[in-house]
Amino acid sequence: MPVPPPILDVFVVWHPDERGGEQVLTGLQQHFHSSAFSGLAGGAVEVYGRSAAWDDRGAPRPIDVGTQPAQTEVVVIVEGTELARAVDTEPAWAGYIRSALAVRDRGGAVLVLRKADYRGGGGVLHELVDGMQALTGASWTDAAVLGREVSQAITQHVAGRGQITVFVSHTKTASLLEDSTFDGQPLFAKVRTAIAETHLGSFFDAQDIQAGDDWVRVLNEAAAESALLMVRTDRYAGREWTQREVFEAKRHDVPIVAMLALRGGEERGSFLMDHVPSVVCDPVNPDAGIAAALNRLVDEALKRALWQRQRVYLEAQGFDWLPVHAPEPVTLGPWLQEHRVTSPDDRHVWILHPDPPLGPREREVVTELCAIAGYEDATVDVLTPRTFANRGGRLPR
Template sequence: MLPPILEIYVVWHPGDGPGADTANAIFEHFMQGPTFSGVIGGGVQVSFRSAAWEGPGTPPRPVYSEANPAPNGIRPAKFVAVVPLLGTELAASVEDTNSAWHAYIAAIRATQEASTERFGVFPYLLSDGATSGTQLGSILGKYQLVAAGQPERHGEDVLSMLCRDLTQGIAQLISPDEMDRLTAFISHTKRHSYVEGEDVDALVDLVREVIGNTRLREYFDASDLQPGTDWDAALTYNAGTSAMLAIRTDLYSSRTWCQREVAIAKTHGMPVIMMDAIGFGEERGSFLMDHVPRVAVRKLDGRWQKKDVYRALNLLVDECLKRALWMHQRDLARERPELDVAWWAPHAPEPLTLSHWINARIEQGIDAGVEGDLRILHPDPPLGPDEREVLINYAQTTRLGRGVDIMTPRQLATRGG
């Protein structure tokens, strides 16, 4: 077990009715959904802070962090995200500047200001009057609200918006890469089959419209490539540094540049979500396009469905946070040399990414004269037996000179790792 990476504290007053349901939605997203279950246990935890700790009317237990560790000696998470649920009862309890609740909320702000790179505050407004002219608003008003405004009709609900905004904010807080705002690279083809007609253009426009309604930034070649720039270098750089949303229409998998963009994203370990929008069919497909999460995008009454696009974007943001958690777990594994992991693969290996990794090791010459299998660890779910066998057999045909042992954290744990 590695030390914890991220702990999310949801804070609300027990008198604010909607607080419990909102907190449970956050818990379910991070603790019970499939995305974050793939990282090593303890990678992300969600804790509630609501029930009185020292008698009726008192605040809950403290929020623990590296600056304020728990008294039992348990190591705090490397990163802490606090989600205050701003309701009228919380506002009333904080209004008295001498109250324990006022001190509790003020301590959250003080801790964040003293540890801006490790401690984030992401308030969510339960009641409109909670922050208007109140002490609560004075203390937490400097922080940007998550899920501010109304969700788009026929696109998503407020809890979907809340979880995406929160996930994005946390990903930007903990990402080892330089990141002010998540960028979605829209990979698409301008060509369409005779059956699709203008459907492809309509879908691309819808994707851009939906991204524009979120806090994501888009990279779209038609608008982001400036005259006089090296378009090859610009596309290559952005495909290797952005989260990719690939719009797979009938001709997408056959286009050279689309194949290249996906290959660049995969070999750089970037998140890729494939939007399956095939209208009639593909002549052959491409093995480069598979082995990534896919979301079906369909039409209803002649219109592409916004909810499908939102679902793809939400999954893309989740994958960004999972990648950041995985990278931090890789770094913390230096404290556990007995794990002996040669490659912390951010996604389950495939022939493309495995060959890229093997070639890099061969060039470095670090395996010369060394025997024994190299351990490759990737997030759950595990590869199937046949998939794993193909990769192991492939590695044996290369100049690597060593075998590979491919597993997930759960499989490693069963071996006592």
């Protein structure tokens, strides 16, 4: 398989005398090399540092990686006292920052991470970066917050949208074994409070549906257009409307994360609720779990945006369907119906989705459903970028 070009290059720029810059680079490298992004094709995301002098002029090497630039370049400027001084007094650094800002002219983005102890001023650096999106103060001290803030800003840039909206899917009905309040708040209300402290938006049915709205339509549209967070408490899986919300989100291939906060357990669960990333949340002390779930949801939103960018290259290999989530009955059924109508002469089903791959028994179920739809077993192939490359990057002909 020809390796698709990189989709995203992130460059962290800091002055070598600025303490903490190396930690920012390491934190972002660990974040973007995590399992959340490893399932994409090829080297979809890479993170580079730009700090040490490249030659006797004192500035780092240019913002580029040679002959194969990524579709999108993002520069994170660590704004601090040392960089401000260098931009004011050293022409090489002033020119370098101006060249870094020029990535915007070729479709890139620039983010500013302001050091917690930096008070700013009226210098050249302030003039150059004034008005740009600054990452929150907690990003400097909390690597998880830094990763979320950078991922969210990149998602908004790549997808061409504004704020990521989190549809919070929850049930207000507590089980007998659940303590439904935490410091006077239900768990889903604590989720909303946590979202309000980020740059994320939120959608809650009770607060966000206005009188006179078609509430069924509004709920369905919100679940289909947002990133969906499942607040999975004891009775969540068995409620009609939570099932419908997850159903609509899966059918529209939007990011979904399950926050598991069970106290007494579930009567039977639901096949609609699984096959998504999950984060454990302690229902007694939920703050850490809520933060982890929101962080993962933002990463899922970015993964979706990057996968959509890669599709233009991967479709050229001949695949019929490239969903961002592995196929399952909820999503495979309607796609097979559409495929039979739009491509009636096809005698194959070739599916590519991000890693990890389906297990053998999961593949059997997919194959059986395809056979029911009229496709023979030998014409069905469900692959990921890794399994496709291991096969030699070729589909059967």
